[in-house]
Amino acid sequence: MDMRSNNHGGHGTGKVALVGAGPGDPELLTLRAARRIAEADAIVYDQLVGEAILDLAKPSARLIYAGKKAGNHALPQDEINELLVDLARRGLNVVRLKGGDPFIFGRGGEEMQRLVACGIACEVVPGVTAAAGMAACTGIPLTHRDHAQTVVFATGHLKENTVDLDWTALARPHQTVVIYMGLGALEIICRELITHGLPGSTPAAVVHAATTPRQRIVTSTLAMLSADVRAAALKTPSLIVVGTVVDLHPVLMGHPGHEAVEPA
Ligand SMILES: C[S@@+](CC[C@H](N)C(=O)[O-])C[C@H]1O[C@@H](n2cnc3c(N)ncnc32)[C@H](O)[C@@H]1O
Known part of the structure; x- marks a missing residue:
């Protein structure tokens, strides 16, 4: 887990944007995705998200890696779901950053179901699959x-x-x-x-x-x-x-x- 700071966002419940990072080339990021990343207090990102895209985050943003590394397993889906809920409940403006599009083989639907069930405001920003x-x-x-x-x-x-x-x-x-x-x-x-x-x-x-x-x-x-x-x-x-x-x-x-x- 790469935590750039412990700085929390606002008060009350935060929100989560499920953001598509596109297929790899940072120039294929949408304007809305770039804006959400730049505004986020915490970014939970996957393996296929390029470094150049994470560079758009503000210096105080927490960067939390949820993907697989050689020899290691990814965070189980349930734990990712609970992490998003927990971060939002701490009042943070959260971006869940996924390769490609969040709703195409990205488990974005499962994450959104959990957030909706917890009453957390949630938005999907599509990406180039x-x-x-x-x-x-x-x-x-x-x-x-x-x-x-x-x-x-x-x-x-x-x-x-x-x-x-x-x-x-x-x-x-x-x-x-x-x-x-x-x-x-x-x-x-x-x-x-x-x-x-x-x-x-x-x-x-x-x-x-x-x-x-x-x-x-x-x-x-x-x-x-x-x-x-x-x-x-x-x-x-x-x-x-x-x-x-x-x-x-x-x-x-x-x-x-x-x-x-x-x-x-
Ligand atoms: C978990 S799926 C995520 C798909 C993603 N949500 C999307 O819309 O592209 C990961 C798979 O997407 C494909 N993939 C993602 N990025 C790719 C790329 N730049 N080139 C080729 N295949 C890619 C590969 O098959 C990879 O195993």
Whole structure:
């Protein structure tokens, strides 16, 4: 826990803003997010929130880390919920800062439920979700009239060593599938999508650290993606993208203006 000071905010119950920090590039923060961070007395932040974003905090703000570090576990969700309640009850103006958007695989809903149940004023500030940041920085549009009329965001988080997803729905044609937290289950995901009807030749990619200077992309096919990503040794945070929109990556990134959308 990094506490810059013990300075408390006002009197009475404070409030909590669940703020989306975006996918990594600090310039993708919204104006409202930047304002809430600058005004906060306490900021409870996750692993995927960049240092440059925390630099917007006032010097007296408490910075409380709630994410995972190598070899350590994250604070359990219940403890994070109670921490937010406790900070607000001390009269602090609290920001709960999360990677991407708080309501997309961010457990923002669970945190807000607890705050609402405790009668604490709560606001959500949306952020650019990782899939949108990735799309802009790789030239992979999530929808396109010639390729995909629907886009699906799914989590590939393993539960009891399996991924519990509606494979039939994910394997539909003319659709883009973006899978968050799926790297550990990449082989299972590709196999199930093929088993449920997508051709092994379907274009697919894994994008690591999208929008940051560490961004890397591996493009392949469903049949080969797992082996290609293993060879490239991509790690988390990464997104899996499946669909023919992946074929647009070399086309759109070959555009003379492409530097404008690549990470600084
Ligand atoms: C707990 S989820 C949080 C998602 C976040 N709320 C959002 O809207 O983007 C974390 C996962 O998001 C994905 N992710 C987040 N930032 C990313 C980035 N810059 N590049 C690629 N994947 C990212 C990875 O799959 C990572 O494991």
